[in-house]
Amino acid sequence: MDLLKENYILGLSFAPGKYAFYRVTRSNVFPLVYNFQTELSVNSLNPYGQSYTGYSSYYLNIQNLGLPQSEVNTPVTDMFKIDRDNEIWQIFYGIAPSYLRVLPVQPPSSAPIYHLDQSITPSQSFIKIGFDGFASPFDEPSDKTEAYVLAGLSIGFVLINPVTIPITPKLKFIINRMIVEPITDPNIARAILDGKVPAHIVTIGSAENDLSSNINWVHYPKSMIFNVTSGKMSSEVKG
Amino acid sequence: MAVKEVKDYDLFVLSGTLSITAAPLTYYGQTINNNPWTVATPNDFRQKIYKALITNTGSSAATVTISATNGTTTYTLAQISVPAGATESISEEDYSIVATAGYYFTASISTGSGYINALAYFSPG
Numbered sequence: 597m598d599l600l601k602e603n604y605i606l607g608l609s610f611a612p613g614k615y616a617f618y619r620v621t622r623s624n625v626f627p628l629v630y631n632f633q634t635e636l637s638v639n640s641l642n643p644y645g646q647s648y649t650g651y652s653s654y655y656l657n658i659q660n661l662g663l664p665q666s667e668v669n670t671p672v673t674d675m676f677k678i679d680r681d682n683e684i685w686q687i688f689y690g691i692a693p694s695y696l697r698v699l700p701v702q703p704p705s706s707a708p709i710y711h712l713d714q715s716i717t718p719s720q721s722f723i724k725i726g727f728d729g730f731a732s733p734f735d736e737p738s739d740k741t742e743a744y745v746l747a748g749l750s751i752g753f754v755l756i757n758p759v760t761i762p763i764t765p766k767l768k769f770i771i772n773r774m775i776v777e778p779i780t781d782p783n784i785a786r787a788i789l790d791g792k793v794p795a796h797i798v799t800i801g802s803a804e805n806d807l808s809s810n811i812n813w814v815h816y817p818k819s820m821i822f823n824v825t826s827g828k829m830s831s832e833v834k835g
Numbered sequence: 836m837a838v839k840e841v842k843d844y845d846l847f848v849l850s851g852t853l854s855i856t857a858a859p860l861t862y863y864g865q866t867i868n869n870n871p872w873t874v875a876t877p878n879d880f881r882q883k884i885y886k887a888l889i890t891n892t893g894s895s896a897a898t899v900t901i902s903a904t905n906g907t908t909t910y911t912l913a914q915i916s917v918p919a920g921a922t923e924s925i926s927e928e929d930y931s932i933v934a935t936a937g938y939y940f941t942a943s944i945s946t947g948s949g950y951i952n953a954l955a956y957f958s959p960g
Contacts, residue, residue, distance in 0.1 A: 644877060692844040695880065695957050730959055734844065759877050759957050761847055761862050 597688050597739060599625055599772050600796055606684065606776065607788060607797030608744070610808040613824040616834070617785055617795065618684065618776035628675075628769045632755070636662060640764045641696075641757035651762050659704035659752040678747040681815045685745040686772040688737035694729030696765050697756040700743050702801050703810050704752030726756060734768050744798060748812030778819040782831055785822045789829075841885055841956050849874065849884070849940060849953045853891075853899060857909075857943040860953060875905075875939045876957070884932040884940070885954040887925050891917035893947020899923075901951075902941045903934040909941070917949065 600606055600620050608616045632638040636658065642651040663672040678685065691698050732738035745751050755765045779785060787793040801807040813819060813834040823830045849860040859873040876882040889899050901913045913930040917923045934940055942951050 692842070694842070694845050695959070728959075729845075734842065759880060761872075761874050766844065 597737060597770060598742070598796065599623075599770075600686055600774060605779065605788060605793065605795035606686075606774070607795045608746075609797055609799045610821070611806040614806065614808065615785070615789070615797070615822050615824070616808075616819055617779035617788060617822070618819075619779055620774045621777050622775035623772055625770065625772045628771055630661060630767045630769060632658070632765045632767075635664060638765070640762035641755060643760040643762060644756075644758050646760075654757040656755045656765075657701065657752065658755065659701070660750070661753070674750055676745045676750040678745060678750075678815070680747075681817065682775050682777065683747065683815070684774050684776050686774060687741075687743050687745060687751070688739070688770040689732065689741045690734040690737040690768040690770075691727070691729035691732050692734035692766040692768070693763050694733070695757075695759045696763055697726040697728045697758055698732075698741075698765075698767065699726035699754040699756070700741070701752040701754055702743065702749065703807065704750050706805075726754070728758075734766065737768065737770050742798070744800060746800075746811050747815035749800070749807060749810045776816075778816060778835075780818060780820045782820075782822065782829060785820075785831075786829060789822075789824065845956045846885060846954045847874075847956070849951075849955050851942050851951050853889075853942055853944040853949040853951060855943060855946070857900070857902060857904075857941040860940040860942055860951065873939045874955070876934045876936050878936045880936065880957045880959055882934040882938075882940070882955055882957055883927060884925075884930070885927050885956055887932075887951060887953035888922055889915055889917055889925070889949065889951045890922040891919060891944065891947065891949040893919055893944075893949065895919050895946060897947050897949070898945040899949065899951065900943050900945070901930075901932055902943075903932075903938040904941055905937045905939075910938075919947075 604620045606618045639652045642654040644654050660674040666672045732741045788795045816835040819834040848863040851860040862872045862874045896918050899915045902911050912932045
């Protein structure tokens with residue numbers, strides 16, 4: 597896992613040539629085991645392609661990961677809902693049992709990220725998409741599952757049971773809660789894009805969707821979006 | 836892909852009552868819609884027995900046979916001798932008992948009766 601640490605630079609890519617940059621000022625990393633059965637009362641997933649009463653569908657789209665019994669006794673409807681200023685969470689997740697397949701969905705109400713075309717969604721004939729616990733073991737989450745959560749841009753998951761016994765899904769999240777400050781100097785932005793200043797630049801959401809309008813920029817005061825077209829750079833202030 | 840390491844959360848229980856007639860090992864006593872639930876190996880997976888306890892409740896020594904079948908073709912995978920009234924423990928280090936796609940496990944005993952409880956797992960490929 598490539599965890600971002602203090603003073604690292606995070607670049608968010610929203611569209612070709614459209615970036616926002618942040619410097620990490622503070623960070624805490626912690627694991628969180630999420631058991632869908634205990635937290636969301638999701639029954640074990642049905643065997644693949646079968647449907648028996650008392651079990652959840654073998655294919656399940658979960659938009660909000662709630663925490664009904666949080667430490668402060670206040671139910672949390674979506675643990676990935678950020679409502680504080682200047683926070684970005686970098687997350688990874690390990691998958692159990694290993695044959696469970698997981699697709700991230702961002703924003704949670706949309707189609708899964710890992711697909712070839714918007715019209716293709718998981719089905720019985722197209723089940724091999726997504727990562728399973730062999731690709732991202734429960735105890736050792738893989739880089740492949742890296743995702744970012746921002747204010748206004750939560751994340752959901754599609755769970756698929758591809759095998760013929762019911763399974764009880766669990767994910768182990770590694771959450772890197774970062775406090776960031778925006779980079780507003782276009783010279784630094786240019787240097788980052790030229791590769792002169794090291795930065796971790798990531799695509800937000802799926803490759804074809806610009807999710808910048810989903811982000812609640814009020815929580816990222818003084819953020820700057822840099823637009824690069826034909827080598828020329830312009831900027832707009834957000835937040 | 837690296838060699839798969841079995842974790843606790845990958846394992847599931849197969850169990851069956853042994854008689855002279857081969858019977859499927861079913862998934863942890865689950866009965867859904869009153870049908871015994873046979874775990875057939877899905878495509879892209881292999882199903883393997885990790886550990887098993889085999890008990891001979893009869894009054895004479897017997898041989899327990901574990902097979903894999905897809906309903907038409909049956910392969911004998913292991914034969915284990917169990918003394919009368921005894922329980923034998925086997926693990927995947929002793930016996931490689933693997934069912935490929937479309938196959939499920941069955942077991943039978945040469946004489947008398949008994950039961951088998953096995954931990955199994957799926958592995959890809």
